[in-house]
Amino acid sequence: MGNSLIRMSYAIAVLWYLASCSNIKYLPDGEHLYVKGEVEIETDTIPKQYIKPLSDNLENLLRPQPNTTILGMRPQLYLYNIAGEPQSDRGFRNWLKNKVGQAPVLLSDVNREYNENLLRNRLENLGFFQAQVTSDTTINKRKATVTYTAAPHIIYRIKSVTFDVDSSELGKAIKSTEPQSLLQVGRPYNLDNIIAERERIDYALKNKGYYYFNPDYLIVEVDSVSADHQVDLYVMVKTETPAKAKRPYYINNIFIYPNYTLTQGGYQRADPREAELYRGQYHIVDPEYTFRRFALANAMIFRRGELYTRGNHNRTIRQLVGMGSFRFVRNEFVDVDTGKANQLDAYYYLTPMPKRGLRVELLGKTAAVYNGSEINVNWQHRNAFKSAELLTFTVYGGFETQTGGNVNLNSSFYRYGIETSLSFPRMIAPYRWQPTKRFVPRTVFTAGYEFLSRRTAYSLNALRFSFGYQWRENLEKEHELKVLEVAYVQPWNISDSYQALLDTVPPLRHAIEPQFTFGPIYQYTRTNTTRTDLTHTYYFKGGVDLSANLYGLIRGANVREGRQYQIFNANFSQYIKTEADFRHYMKLGTNSTLASRAMAGFGYSYGNSTQLPYVKQFFSGGPNGIRAFRARTLGPGSYTPEFYGEDNFFADQTGDIKIELNTEYRAKLASILHWAAFIDAGNIWLQHANPEKPGAAFSRNFIKEMAVGAGLGLRFDLSFLVIRTDLATPLRIPYRPAGERWVFDEINFRDSDWRKRNLVFNLAIGYPF
Structure with missing residues (x-):
């Protein structure tokens, strides 16, 4: 295997070199490929920690930018070159050359004098009034680098700020904003701050009735005191400001x-x-x-x-x-x-908008040896009762089937259902409640029915109803309160083969137990991911789900003491369930991001219940979870799945507690094509020990029961749609014996049996987090 890796590495290196050389050979005679523009800062007046950020800031101003590189290669330039000259403005070659490819950036395209003036002007805007910039070119094998040397010298700081306005109503209004000024004594002079200060004053005036005022009517005069590198700033109203801009309306x-x-x-x-x-x-x-x-x-x-x-x-x-x-x-x-x-x-x-609308969605999905499809038909009326109510009817259906491996009772299913919702653009409550006037709150009623059939196992009928509110506190905070959510599930048509399994594998009975839940649900979401100017952004969603807490206490329910009660021939569920999902996104460059997620869920059942109802339990694995394991095949804890025949088990593992950690590096390759490298870890557990599922209960040793998987993926970003493919393999399998759970030493991509057992392919729509 070692020799094979060496030969593969050598082949890749040769191809890399040939591709690099091929970019050069396409250059016109006498031309050089512009590969880099860099800025070196020569100064002893700026703290070292600020030199690189300043250099990066200046380098982003340089024009033109070199061709895009990936690991030292320029694939878009290479595709541009090999596409040749298309015969028309259509067809594959034209698309490859002009849409995917990138024309070479030549040294002759670089105007050094223009860039020098650009950098000097930027430094002056940052307060380096005596900055000097020079440049030089280095050529190596027809590849050119231009180095700009900047000497900023000493930065000028603000000595004083004076709001030089008269005693008119406008002058008083401007003067009243002075305590919130962005221009502070002692801070470096910065033109961007001056522009922002004018806009701040204008916004404050707009909130005082000055409709016709605008930032251009303000001027900030700068008086530099060169001896001590300081400036005096004077905020004034231009004399040519029109009369109506000086009056509130x-x-x-x-x-x-x-x-x-x-x-x-x-x-x-x-x-x-x-x-x-x-x-x-x-x-x-x-x-x-x-x-x-x-x-x-x-x-x-x-x-x-x-x-x-x-x-x-x-x-x-x-x-x-x-x-x-x-x-x-x-x-x-x-x-x-x-x-x-x-x-x-x-x-x-x-x-x-058109009052009525019809939308049809057809989806395909695949995960490991499971494939399926789903169709959704959605009809909307946007002004149902002439008060902007949104009435929605949705009919859906789908199926999933096993197309490889050993067929089992969980090999396929189909489902269909109908849902209707009515959304009012206001709060409907017995008392006046208006959480915010910045955004429109909504009152939402939802009802639905679903039929699910695992063809050779069982069928389920599910009814649900909810009533609640949705409101946004500001651009980053959102709330959803379901005052009441009711869910009722009854099994039907249990097959003889599945019934026989219940005698040997009792945990399977939980999936077909009648279920009845009712209670409030609250969710809180906070995110700043809409901010494109930030390096670090985040997303948080947390909530609590309650069922029959007060009712169970009133009835004195206690299943462990034999006091278990029913509603509509189903034991009602009594629990408290909490969830938290935190995501962090860090920009590493223009086209690369490090995305991470930490999520946890905890369900505490008591009184009338010993565990969460099946529809409320957590599961792990799948295309949006730990991608090295198929959905519902992982856990709980170190419990070993029950196998029925060779490599065949019922993939329906659920739990009351869940922990999951994910990290994914995302980068753009070219045009719509992106790639990712990821690692996932986590598992699910039961709240209480279950003798029928040894190792499934949550304990202080839960870290030792975490599963780990890793893989690579491709994403096709079509702007309106992201198609995602992931290929993953387990690195740690929690149900193996302690000391044998890490499986690095078993990885063997050349072995077809290993690939069949360990490589999991996922196809999905959208990013996993």
């Missing part, structure tokens, strides 16, 4: 057009004289009564006679968009032309 009439249509010439405005005055505040132009008046009025933050503020402006737009019924939301503010000063008429033009 108030809201006059508010016109709402909830059934607007776009025409070729723009918005077709209805006659305001057709408007109906509602609540003495809003002129609603909707003669066809397509929307109820209170629904539109509830979305409006502005009131007649109020001071205009940008906050209320934005909140009103968010409320209207959040109703979910409008394709376009546009507004404008118009000066009142009746001789009244400082007043604005507000116009809201709302273009509804």
Whole structure:
């Protein structure tokens, strides 16, 4: 095996070298391939820890950027070269050359003088007013590197900040923002901070009614004191600022057009004289009564006679968009032309979405030797009762079958069902409750039925109902409270072969037990992953699920003492279940990320129950979990799966406790093609020891029962859809004897039997986390 690896490594190195050389041979005569632009900082006035970030910042400004490299290679340039000259602007060669490939970046494309001025200007904007930049070119085997040497010298710092404004109402408004100024004495001069300060003052003024003011009316004069490398800053209003920008404005009439249509010439405005005055505040132009008046009025933050503020402006737009019924939301503010000063008429033009919509989704999935498909038909009505309610009917069906290996009782299943939901864009409660006005809260009712058949084993009928609320606290925090969720599951048509198995493998009975749960569920989500400017972003989702806690206590349920009660011929479940999922994303470069996830779940059953109901239990493995193990084949704990015949067992392992850790390196190869390397670890456990499942209970030795797997994957990022493939293998198998669980020494990719037993292929839609 060692000689084979050496020969393979040698072959890869040769191919790498030939590909590298082939990029050079395509260059025009006399040209050189531009491979690198670097910035060296020569200074003894900047602390060492800041030199590299400054250098990286400057290098990002250099133009043009060299061709993209992967491990020293330039695959996109290579594809560009081997594609030749396409015969037309269509076809594979044109796509390969101009869509996937990348034209060579030549030394002749680099304007050193332009880049020197660019770097010098950037350094001056950072406060290095006496910066100097020079450059030099190095050529090696027709590959060119341009090195820019920057001497920043001493940075200038802020000596004083003066808000030099008059005593007018505008001047007082600007002066009142001074305590929140971004310009602080002692900090380095920075042009970006000055621009941000102008925008900060403008936003503050917008919230004080100054609708026509903008940042360009502010100027920050800089007076440098060269002797001690300091600057005095003076914040002033430009003398040419127009008069109306100096006055606060108030809201006059508010016109709402909830059934607007776009025409070729723009918005077709209805006659305001057709408007109906509602609540003495809003002129609603909707003669066809397509929307109820209170629904539109509830979305409006502005009131007649109020001071205009940008906050209320934005909140009103968010409320209207959040109703979910409008394709376009546009507004404008118009000066009142009746001789009244400082007043604005507000116009809201709302273009509804189509009231009814039908969407059909067809999905395919595969994991190891299991393949299947699913279809979803979704019908929506976006204004069911003329108050922007969303009524949804969903019909779905799918199947999964085993296409390899030994066929068992769990080899295939099919399911179908129907679900209906009704979502109101407001809180419906016996008391007035409005958690936020920044976003539209929703009240949601959901009901559904599902039939699942494991053809040779059993069938399940499931009914569910829920009622609750969803609301967003801000852009990063979201809440979901199901005041009541009811789930009822009854088995049906249990096969003789599965019934016979229950006598020898009693744990299988849990999957077909009648189940009844009822209680509240709360989930909290917090994330800043929408921030593209951050190196580190995160996602957290946690929640608690309760069932029959109060009812069980009232009834005095205690299954261990023989007091177990039923509802609708099913033992009701009494438990507390908590879950937490934390994800962290670290940008390593423009096209690479390190993604990590830590998740844990704990279920505590008591009173009427000894374990979580089957539908609420955790499972491990599968394309979104520990990918080296098929879904539901791992755990609980070190429990050894019951095998029925050679390499054949019932893959349906569940538990009350779950811990999982994942780390994945993601990087772009070319165009839509990405790749990933990952490692997963975790397992599930039972709350209580079960003599029928030795080793399944959670204990302080749980670390020794963690499974570990690793692998590689490809992702095809189509922007609107990500198709993911992963190939993984176990590194640690928890149900093997202690001391034999790590299996590094058994890895043998040349052995077909090993590959068959240990390589798990997963095909999925979207990223695993």
